[in-house]
Amino acid sequence: MQDKIQHLLKEIESFVARNQEETEQFRLKYLSKKGILSELFTDFKNIPAEQKKATGALLNDLKTRVQEKIDSFKSSFEAVSAFSDSSVDLTKPADHIETGARHPLSIVRNQIIGIFSRIGFTVAEDREIEDDWHNFTALNFPEEHPARDMQDTIFIEKNPDILLRTHTSPVQIRVMEKMKPPIRKIFPGRVFRNEAISARAHCIFHQVEGLYVDKDVSFADLKQTLLYFAKEMFGEKTEIRLRPSFFPFTEPSGEMDVSCLICGGKGCNICKYTGWVEIMGCGMVDPSVFDNCHIDSKIYTGFAFGMGIERITMLKYQIRDLRLFFENDLRFLKQFTGAY
């Protein structure tokens, strides 16, 4: 009986059905009431007890193979018949799939990350809902600073203060609380201010801040790093200029202008005929910020800077209304399919 089953196994293996009918004939031959398997199971009852185990296993194997063979032919013929169904028109053109594009703010953010990563800056990100300490107090904001007012900041809760971060600086505080210098990082992210929406302002916008802390970091390092950034971002001919400014968390502080990328400094309406456009704020980290993060301000110095991604993008692509970034109008977004 075992020989007979082995022989049948070989026969099944080489069997090929050409259509559904041949598959059905194959099924009847093996699995019907009077079929080969039913006959074998009847014979099985009469074989000597010591052969039962091995023969039984072979017999079950045969049954499984037959079923597998039928299933595989059945599914392939069903697939073919679905396509040959006259209701499916195979000559019809396929549905058009529109190619997407990166959002212009993502394009520029990735470009900024790329430029700084080439000089050793890595990216850090953190939460958008912050506490008073990380958003204000650790950054040296005095108790009565206007940014701490409901007019300027979106609070989730007052006392204890939980708020939507107004800048990405709290990420820097969290990094400095955890990490020892040297620190060389940039901080891209979404920030929130309680602003009336207009062509120039929005309650949600995007920032990239940067921080470099080590022994002997000087204002010259800040200036050269930002000059490198300006040239990479706006072209080799770009010049920079630094004007004194004020932030609670840097001392000294500055605003950086780049020579107008539209008129090259001659004067146009983008630079309001000054030849310069402001692109970011910067400065040397105030020693009290280091003290708040348990970094020894007698040993370490550092510089920091911050820029709005919307502003850089508007300058780069000559976009005149900031609201376009948030409206998801395809007529606007489709203009960036060519950018990477």
Ligand code: 2NL
């Ligand atoms: C701006 C100005 C700036 C910083 C951000 C910073 C962060 C820490 C310590 C010191 Cl933790 N500074 N960030 C410094 C100077 C300017 O941003 O106008 N951004 C749009």
